[in-house]
């Protein structure tokens with residue numbers, strides 16, 4: 001049913017593979033909750049097929065959509081216009097059409113920050129973060145915390161060279177380390193974020209360093225959400241540290257895109273979180 005004379009709008013999430021994506025579930029929740037006229041669908045797009053997909057996207061009725069693994073960098077390279085945030089991160093996750101031009105942004109940084117603001121607002125009184133990992137997710141997290149005023153980001157990565165590349169990208173507030181520096185840096189951490197796939201279901205468990213040297217006020221966040229209670233979060237919780245799980249970032253990064261395509265800024269609330277967690281349970285990937 002059309003509402004208020006609005007035309008029916010179609011949005012997508014493209015990736016390869018894409019069947020595991022929770023995005024159709026969360027956007028579908030908002031569409032039905034607000035009784036909006038539209039659909040959000042998962043479209044498998046193979047590597048090498050990105051240009052073909054976008055060449056026919058307007059014709060197929062799409063107003064825009066999300067871009068996920070492995071296309072975030074590839075789409076970054078072909079859009080007509082991208083904003084400063086996506087340039088800083090070097091990847092896009094949200095696109096839309098404006099006068100037949102393909103526009104792009106990256107909402108992962110604001111998604112990460114909004115989730116911390118929501119779940120652990122005291123994080124803003126800190127100045128020093130330890131970031132585990134130096135991939136695309138790490139770039140989004142660093143971009144977000146520096147924009148929020150953090151003074152120091154220690155990037156800890158298995159491959160030091162990749163951490164150094166991020167220091168070159170983000171500048172003098174960032175420092176590159178390997179894992180053996182963790183315990184030395186831990187006492188200064190106001191925020192610890194895991195952006196690696198360590199702890200993700202299906203990955204061989206790499207041992208984590210001890211969290212014993214983290215100060216009592218340190219907030220520990222994991223962007224992995226399968227499982228929701230990662231080993232890192234469990235270890236932090238055992239030490240009475242405040243923890244922030246990864247599902248909230250997924251929910252928060254989705255809201256600005258939804259507003260672009262469907263015209264209403266949706267709320268990230270308990271109902272949405274429970275709906276998405278139930279879907280995860282059903283898909284069998286919450287363990």
Ligand code: ATR
Nearest residue numbers: 133134135136137138157158159162196197198206
């Ligand atoms: P994303 O874009 O999701 O961040 P990515 O670019 O592939 O993914 O980055 C994955 C990150 O997880 C990297 O920091 C990687 O470390 P390397 O740069 O040394 O490869 C890290 N990572 C993945 N598996 C790991 C493991 N078993 N132990 C330590 N670090 C790991």
